[in-house]
Amino acid sequence: GESVGLHLPTLSVQEGDNSIINCAYSNSASDYFIWYKQESGKGPQFIIDIRSNMDKRQGQRVTVLLNKTVKHLSLQIAATQPGDSAVYFCAEIGGLTGNQFYFGTGTSLTVIP
Amino acid sequence: EPEVTQTPSHQVTQMGQEVILRCVPISNHLYFYWYRQILGQKVEFLVSFYNNEISEKSEIFDDQFSVERPDGSNFTLKIRSTKLEDSAMYFCASRLQLSGELFFGEGSRLTVL
Numbered sequence: 001g002e003s004v005g006l007h008l009p010t011l012s013v014q015e016g017d018n019s020i021i022n023c024a025y026s027n028s029a030s031d032y033f034i035w036y037k038q039e040s041g042k043g044p045q046f047i048i049d050i051r052s053n054m055d056k057r058q059g060q061r062v063t064v065l066l067n068k069t070v071k072h073l074s075l076q077i078a079a080t081q082p083g084d085s086a087v088y089f090c091a092e093i094g095g096l097t098g099n100q101f102y103f104g105t106g107t108s109l110t111v112i113p
Numbered sequence: 114e115p116e117v118t119q120t121p122s123h124q125v126t127q128m129g130q131e132v133i134l135r136c137v138p139i140s141n142h143l144y145f146y147w148y149r150q151i152l153g154q155k156v157e158f159l160v161s162f163y164n165n166e167i168s169e170k171s172e173i174f175d176d177q178f179s180v181e182r183p184d185g186s187n188f189t190l191k192i193r194s195t196k197l198e199d200s201a202m203y204f205c206a207s208r209l210q211l212s213g214e215l216f217f218g219e220g221s222r223l224t225v226l
Contacts, residue, residue: 034215043204043217044118044156089156100169101146101215103156 012110019077021107023090028071030092033100035064035075039086044103047075077109078107085111115139117218119205125224126195132188134221136205145188146206146215147180149173156204162188195225 013019025033031052036044048059050066050073057064062074073090087106094102118137121166126132138145147159160170160180167180177199179191188207202220 036217038156041220043206043219046214046216049214091156100158100161100171102158103150105155 009105010108010110012112013080015080015082015113017080017109019075019080019084019086019109021075021077021109023073023075023104025046025071025073025090025092027092028068030094032093033064033066033073034091034093035062035073036089036091036103037084037086038089038106044089080109080111082111082113085089085109115216116214117205119203119218119221121221122219123222123224125226128197128225129194132192132195132199132223134192134205134223136188136190136218137186138188138205138207139185139209139216139219142207142216144168144208144211145180145182147190148204148206148217149201150204151201159190159203186224190222192223193210195223197225199223200225 023025034049035047037047038044042096048064050057050064055066058081061078065074077084089103089106091101091103094100117139120135124132145162148156149159150156158171160174161168162180165182166170177193181189200223204220205218206215208215
């Protein structure tokens with residue numbers, strides 16, 4: 001089955017710095033990936049997605065990079081703010097019906113004021 | 114902004130009791146999901162539901178679990194005889210189409226004593 005993992009379980013950055021959160025996936029057939037943010041006690045919140053026909057996608061202060069060669073995904077957050085403190089999950093779609101999202105274990109981002 | 118709503122936010126139950134967790138997906142969405150997250154662990158897929166039937170389920174979703182869409186708005190998860198290890202946060206999610214973003218509710222915390 002698929003597995004999605006994160007390189008680092010925790011990350012601390014100074015406010016205003018850029019953050020990079022990494023994720024590795026195992027299923028080379030996966031064609032859709034999403035980054036979610038989860039604040040304490042809340043449900044996962046969509047940040048940005050990318051399809052396998054793209055290498056890069058930008059949103060507001062966030063950029064997702066996809067390297068299909070090494071099956072690696074990264075989330076870059078520009079000018080990190082205290083409100084960015086949360087756990088970040090990458091998820092890939094897969095399963096028998098192509099209907100399941102597989103989540104990694106998450107990276108806990110702490111922004112130091 | 115439309116959102117997925119879940120009730121109750123927290124339920125405490127005795128081992129062996131039946132529990133029903135309720136969800137109201139976003140009104141025009143067609144695909145519905147239950148995920149769970151044991152404290153400190155990753156979000157795990159339980160079941161997906163489309164066109165009034167289960168489309169896929171994980172190994173976690175055994176005979177103790179069932180889902181139902183009793184009317185046009187609610188989507189429920191029933192655990193027939195709860196076990197201690199069922200203690201977790203249960204997230205309902207929905208999306209409009211298979212290629213679309215997955216929207217999560219705030220979760221229902223289940224504590225089995």
